[in-house]
Amino acid sequence: MSLMNGWRQDREAPSLSEVYRTVSVGLGGTRLRRFLAFVGPGYLVAVGYMDPGNWATSLAGGAAFGYALLFIALLSNIMAILLQSLCARLAIASGRDLAQACRDAFPAWVARPLWILAELAIIATDLAEVIGTAIGLNLLFGIPLEIGIFITAADVFLILWLQNKGFRWVEALIIALLAVIAVCFGLQIAMADPDWGAVIAGFAPTREIVLDQQMLYLALGIIGATVMPHNLYLHSGIVQTRDFGRDAASRREALTLATWDSTIALMFALTINASILILAAATFHRAGVTEIAEIDQAHLLLEPLLGSALAPILFGVALLCSGLNATVTATMAGQIVMEGFVALRISPVLRRLLTRTLAILPAIIVILIWGNEGTGKLLILSQVVLSFQLPFAIVPLVMFTASRSKMGGLVAPSWLTVVCAMIAVLIVGLNVKLLYDVALG
Template identity: 70%
Template sequence: MDRLMGWSRDRGEASLSDVHRSIPVHANASTWRRAMAFVGPGYLVSVGYMDPGNWATSIAGGAQFGYTLLVIALMSNIMAIILQSLCARLAIASGRDLAQACRDAFPKPVAWILWLFAEIAIIATDIAEVVGTAIGLNLLFGIPLEIGVVITALDVFLILYLQKLGFRWIEAFIIVLLGVIAVCFAVQIAMADPEWGAVIKGFAPTTEIVTNPAMLYLALGIIGATVMPHNLYLHSGVVQTRAYGRSDPEKREALKFATIDSTVALMFALLVNASILILAAATFNKTGNAQVAELGDAHSMLAPLLGSMLAPKLFAIALLCCGLNSTVTATLAGQIVMEGFLRIKLPPWLRRLITRMFAIIPAAAVTILYGESGTGMLLILSQVILAFQLPFAIVPLVMFTRDRAKMGALVAPAWLTVVSAVIAAIIIALNMKMLYDIMVGA
């Protein structure tokens, strides 16, 4: 069957086999009930907007350049909506996640290289989570950063507990924490009282972003922090937890509901993502503190600038929630990547510990050698690494979803393929421009 559909190899075991098609979609239920069955995966994906690495790039961008980079947050959101819709299309049409599709479609050497890049991206994501969670623990409870980095390894037990309860519990956990983050930022924005006219202007494009190397570096970091490579693998796996029908009409309906879910979740996430930048612009840039990039510095300066001790507490709570959220999604993405590319199935706790060890070593080294001053740069660097890895996930995704032999009736329309290809070209061009700036020392 797989070969008849244009795939060179059998799929093998289903993506996330322990929860594959575990959430029922009742064909005889109302349209509303069927749509609600698909609510959840989009919110797992939206966590990529709010992970601690995104905080570092958004705070640095808002502090240095005010509201100018809001247009990058908007552009990143649009890119994410389009690309995540392609992920859902690939999964529902072919029954494969992106890692499985790459393994099946490419020669082994190419697939191994793509696997290596995907693992590097997940490690970069995990570094951001380790550092961000450690800073959150330090800000809330005074735990030293070095100890906080080690404590983050224990989050594997949280994930194991949620997995035992069922996949819906994992989604509920994510959504509740997202709600806490949104409330925290809503209160802080109200305290900061930004210039709303300048905020609106910030969503308009400007050529300065490309011509200014420092602004481009942060802009690329924001794109990397938003359209995260592991999210593409993640969404193509978790959408298959729904037991939708096998016929083409049922698959089309599943794609429609999955796309609505991810679009709504990402639009909600844009509000939170933009709030981080707006808060930094309204507090730090407005008062001349343009060099604020460290999360600890941002936390300590909020109280005197906003005249309230509530603001830094909310900041720390939201940061810790972000770290916990990102932990869950990165674990699932890591499982999808390893099993999909290599067909190696490890227990979730072992997979999590391996990934986290690769993240803890550099994070611990930086905190020990440079203390808090080095964590901000490490977070921003991790997001730039993600931006460089993006094309190696986006290009195969576009290739697969435009192939009628592989996708059947759910092949991507021509306009969607063109738009997706333009997104890939923009990201590759930005990467090349930044690499050139670094090499010539601009």
């Protein structure tokens, strides 16, 4: 069916219906008050850019090459800011999240495979976060991984309780945990006393990034792991928790405020990612420890290198908070994907438990069969799954936001479409290279 608004079919129901338009933006208040009402979704999205899955590349990059790869962290963050701005644009202009948009724009034979791929990506994302949280519990409290993985399922009920109190409570929890992470890394960096001149120089591009094969490989890893599929679905869904006006002027202002929210939040995420790299450079690289293979290895080395028993505790607390944050947002992304693609509405408890169970089962099986060492291989597999699904999320996003018939007056400007298309091609190319490297062992 062809509709005047450019979509093949009308939207059946709003995204995250239980919290849809539940946050008032104070239409009669000041612009500052309206902006503060929009603050929140960007920080939920930012969680995906500092989750446990991203720690490995930052630790490895800082240990091996000092501060040189800070430029890559900055570059990848700029890419993320532009792509997430398209998510907010899609949601505000069309009233659809990315999953709903795919269902309403494509025939069933296209939309259904996209749904299956998105579900696999959600499971892979949740798997990485579950393992990261379990590692954090193990480092801090000595809880075995197989038990820690089951403990992570408790966040299912935490989300439900907070959403019943209001979506702002969910955002408050995320922002509070992000603040704890920031404080932990701030204290560790103060202990490490990095060379701040070298830190500033690290944000400038150098020829060595391209000429040094190992440095290039790590740089590609940092960029390739920047944008994860679940964040695109998540952002386009949670922006719609805001009760902004439906007229053209209100939508345009909502887009501006939502974009500022995500941009500021992602710049905060950059400071966390940069902090991980700076910490690794100021401790491991300075001490000549240039190979950090596992997160727990870094945890053990911090105390002798910094001369403080507090350092590894702060590291473990930051990892645990990062994992908890990421499991919350990944679970919400799973809800958006399930409801958006197939309009499947089941009990919130059952829906979240289903998503979490699909992530816990493979982790438990691997640990029971291969032990703790198997989690590393499982994390690699999860990243391969994410790499495979990424183009199936980015390409539709760029297509939809470039269509005037679908977006109306909020269609993406040509320059933004061209830049985001180039980013999509680059990220897809890097992830294809990742698949090729993994295939070759």
